[in-house]
Amino acid sequence: MPINHSIIEKIETTCTMHQARWVAVTKMRSLETLQALYQTGKRQFGENKAQELCDKYVALPKDIEWHFIGHLQTNKVKSIIDKVSFIHSVDSRKLLDTIQREAKAVSKNISIFIQIHIAEEETKYGFSLEEVIDFFSKFKKEDFPNIHIVGLMAMASLTDNQAQIKNEFLSVKKLKDTINTQFQLELKEISMGMSGDYEIALECGATYIRIGSILFE
Numbered sequence: 705m706p707i708n709h710s711i712i713e714k715i716e717t718t719c720t721m722h723q724a725r726w727v728a729v730t731k732m733r734s735l736e737t738l739q740a741l742y743q744t745g746k747r748q749f750g751e752n753k754a755q756e757l758c759d760k761y762v763a764l765p766k767d768i769e770w771h772f773i774g775h776l777q778t779n780k781v782k783s784i785i786d787k788v789s790f791i792h793s794v795d796s797r798k799l800l801d802t803i804q805r806e807a808k809a810v811s812k813n814i815s816i817f818i819q820i821h822i823a824e825e826e827t828k829y830g831f832s833l834e835e836v837i838d839f840f841s842k843f844k845k846e847d848f849p850n851i852h853i854v855g856l857m858a859m860a861s862l863t864d865n866q867a868q869i870k871n872e873f874l875s876v877k878k879l880k881d882t883i884n885t886q887f888q889l890e891l892k893e894i895s896m897g898m899s900g901d902y903e904i905a906l907e908c909g910a911t912y913i914r915i916g917s918i919l920f921e
């Protein structure tokens with residue numbers, strides 16, 4: 705599938721302006737498409753299925769930084785742990801425990817985001833605002849020596865209502881600040897914003913955006 709180079713340029717410029725980074729979401733795209741993206745210099749790729757990520761990992765250059773961005777079942781952690789640099793979608797304590805165990809087994813340190821449920825749709829995953837406070841109140845860093853929690857991840861509601869999207873994104877920024885103050889943490893990153901809402905996300909403090917569909921023509 706052809707790549708939209710002018711969109712990539714625009715995303716690069718916008719990210720630089722906001723000191724943010726972007727992940728090219730390559731789920732369901734062919735190896736040829738990923739190779740074409742690689743040729744543009746892109747090295748941060750995001751996938752949401754363990755098997756698909758493993759297949760692409762094997763076939764593509766090893767200097768790609770893989771980001772896992774979808775709901776991750778605990779029984780799939782082992783298959784991806786040695787391949788990914790970031791897991792954006794940690795949505796339960798049980799998943800975090802499994803990631804710690806599997807990361808330790810391969811002597812690897814991994815960066816993760818805690819996924820927050822902010823959208824109105826029930827189908828989306830993540831901790832509710834109350835759950836995440838409860839999670840951090842019980843969190844002990846020494847129990848997770850192989851994990852670096854870098855920040856929060858969220859997806860806005862599927863809506864055209866820009867004000868609602870903005871409010872949802874702002875609530876994530878506020879939550880991150882609250883967590884840092886309340887639990888003396890230094891979460892720095894916020895992974896939010898996709899093709900349709902990345903500009904709003906960056907205005908609201910996103911440091912990683914995850915862009916798929918608009919990259920392709």
Ligand SMILES: *Cc1c(COP(=O)(O)O)cnc(C)c1O
Pocket residue numbers: 729731752773774898899900914915916917918
């Ligand atoms: C597919 C996906 C994206 C990218 O969405 P686009 O609208 O195609 O940019 C971002 N984040 C997650 C978690 C996704 O599953």
